Amino acid sequence: MKQFANFINENLDEEPEYIPIRKQKIQKEELVKEKADEEEKEIVEGPQAKLSLLERRIKMIQNGETTQEDNLSRMERLKKEEEEILKQLEMKPLLAVSEMAKGVVYTEPIKTGWKPHPKINLMNRAKIQEIRRKLHIIVSGEDLPNPITKFKNLRFPKSLTEALKRKGIYQPTPIQIQGFPAVLSGRDMIGIAFTGSGKTLVFILPMILFAIDEEIKMKIVSGEGPLGLVLCPSRELARQIYDEIEYYSRSLEMGGFPELKIALCIGGINAREQIEMIKHGVHIVVATPGRLLDFLGKKILNLDLTRHITLDEADRMIDMGFEEEVRSVLDYCKSQRQTLLFSATMPTKIQNFAKSALIKPVIVNVGRAGAANLDVIQEVEYVKQEAKIPYLCECLQKTPPPVIIFCDSKQDVDDIHEYLLIKGISAVAIHSGKDQQERILAISQFKNGQKDVLVGTDIASKGLDFPNVRHIINFDMTKDIENYVHRIGRTGRCGKTGLATTFINKNQSESILLDLKHLLIEAKQKVPPVLLSLPDPQNELDMSLECSFCSGLGHTIRDCPKLKALQMKQMQISTGTTSDSLVGGDW
Template identity: 60%
Template structure:
């Protein structure tokens, strides 16, 4: 047995020796065995080298071009080209240390610059909201890339104008336009190709040439483009959206007359009943003029609260071309399927800043948009259009054009603004003196409904023929008061802000603010009731310690912008905006981007804080079950 084992051992050793000799004969080298401890040490040295190389700046490595990577180091510790020893002589600066050193060398950021960055973040958060489109369009991801085609073309002489010539005209009339494929301004209504009855009605109204917003806005809308129009009060914005809508309705009626139950072709949504009623009256004037010259009859419907629903249904059954409505009544008609927007191609939001504002009718507008079945031409008009509202509105428009005449939110330069400090208890007595500045009619605004009633009763007791309008009065009383005032049967109209937006009183020479409104936007709209259509007017405003310092600073800067006299009481206010002047010039932003006030920044905006509180109140869960509190 031992002999067999010895033979096997001998045989195995012989085979191993033959294999070793064969390997040597083939010229292969035998690598020396390296202990495990030495291998780990070499791997650690390699990692340490790579770590130093990544942390140190490239320009400080100072390595030779032929320096070998440790990855090529042999296991026995030798290498073809070892790294230069200079690379490890000095400790390299880490990236964190370099960043800290750079911060020390940079100039310190001022408080205004920090606040400006915070404002940019606030505005970015406010604008990060769902686009103003219908629910179906949002759900199905429907987007439109092309504007509607109306078939209208400007005259050849207008189309041949170069971009330089068109821009020269815009600069002459202070028109700022943003958008692509812009049409030149047209300086004559005849070149806009309106029918003779329309031109005759314009002449009867004393309108011989278009205003700046009409020069640029009418060609854009007639061509089917979506538009945002911003111009000061009394600049003729109503005609800019009313005339193209009538032309579209007339075109549809000629092509294929409307039958019973059809329509509308065009829709105008207004935030107040008074404004809707006035817009409807303007449209009816041109419809009657077209009918008298033998054009197809167009039918317009006024849909708002306070009007008998049966009366409105009679008009809808006949087929209606144009609807002027307030959001509440329009939602009611649409939800009950008494009105449809199946063939509606034209949508205008008048006073759009109020319509899509957080505290306005934003959700109502979204619901109304959900009833459209196809693409529409969308227009938005206002005298004040803050940046946040403008950016939000652009989400609903297709390839929009923005036409701006003057700064959005600026006061009408044709109005002389007078600000006087009057104690609260002396307001009524001093009001009689202010009424002597100009001949009637005079418009007086008050913030509260109780103040409107108090002023109205006081004036009546002093034998002043006055009427009053506010939200608590019935629609018949409101309409009767405004008609009475427009007809010249009353010398004074006392009203809340329901009469401040959009209403046209061409003969008013004097507007009195019995108290300063809580928002500067409302002040701009109030004083815009005078100085209309190129005429001059006076606006007198009472202020005292009851007003917040923020709104008084806004008023001060608005007066400064319009080159009006600033009273000493406003000059004495501590003005924090003086520290922002250099940053405003560099950034191009002026005042508050949320409400348009010039006396504060968005971080201190009272309207933003008010809207935030209102939103939290609406979303508050009163019962702890989630969501039901929003209905309270």
């Protein structure tokens, strides 16, 4: 028994020593510090001494160690990067220098005498939202005007509605339904809608009515005017808008309203006739920035009475380098004006820039900014570079004429034009290397049906209206997705269905092909296998992408080809390796 007791006493564990909690905490801190000192010593003197920061980072990840940055989601990091890049790309406010110098700030839109039909003001909120939802109208801003779905409720003169009917226009389109009330009530506006949606009427009809109202109150005399100004990026677009304003103003004149004097100020044609018109007083001027600034600088024209300014294809103007010219034009304005900006593609960057000059703007967006016209059937075909010209004739058999073929270079335009003429196809060509009379004749013959095919560079894609074009062929895929949207928008206009065929091959960058792929998916078009096979960042990141610089859906602003091209151009200009001239010579 005594032996058993001794065995038990010998094998029993010693009773653990009691350690106060405070002492335990101090011991733990000492152990952590000791371990950190050992790790630091190992980095400085031990095996990790020769590891680079990148190698240490990889080792941390392999060991499951994370930092605060690692805990941020990929989407948050991408958003943060985009915001930083956009900050670096911020443009100076689109304001007159004199206004900025004097600290002039306008807080309220201009006043007009227009009022909608009384029942429009009685529309309830649910009805308004239903109209916008049904027509895919996205509108933002303060004190938004109600949409108006019928011309009679806009209170247009009878002679104007008759003129619209003669052109086959009986009901306003979605951009007009929300745009007309905004513009007629004097609000500044950014209007974004797909090509062929009727944006031009939204600014020219109110401008004509405002000019008539002012003429009735007090006649324009020699040396005065204009009351309204339209700025365009190309001569062809300026002429087209001029013709439209002429048509509707003459229709109103035939209905008993005062005569309006309209002037076209563009380069490439004799300035004497333009000067002669301006000297006698003018109500509305349609111009390209270069010729307009020339007249303003020589005091041939002044903007003292100008109250309405429209930038058509606004984002295209900025892209083409007209930003400073637009600012210079605004410097000649003497008082507050209504400013309108319209385009089919207007990325976030351009919208933010545009807002800097607008007072309580109404932003009307029909669909997504930069989306393709859903009335256009898009076909994308892989064609080797050497096979493109022979394959053209086969593509031309898809639809009856008229057809437009777009190329990137003037040389390609001339080569294709010559090839088509040899094949007996009635064709004309247009590019910046041709003189203005040739360009005017080519557009006229194509519009009148005298020629079946128009071959051109992107100067033929800037807002030009060809209502009957059945087919667009992109001989060269564009360098950015915005140009593609504008090109294919020359067909499928005014509710008609059109076809767009685009040639692609290994010469195109992966970024633009991804943009094209997602544009096709968005428009519910057939996506060719060659595009489906591309590795897609959207799938890798598990998120949808949209570039805030060009509205492309296949990349973020970090990988934007348009931004890279712009940066390259700026670098070339700064180093003197290229001239800072505008493509197309539309000054």
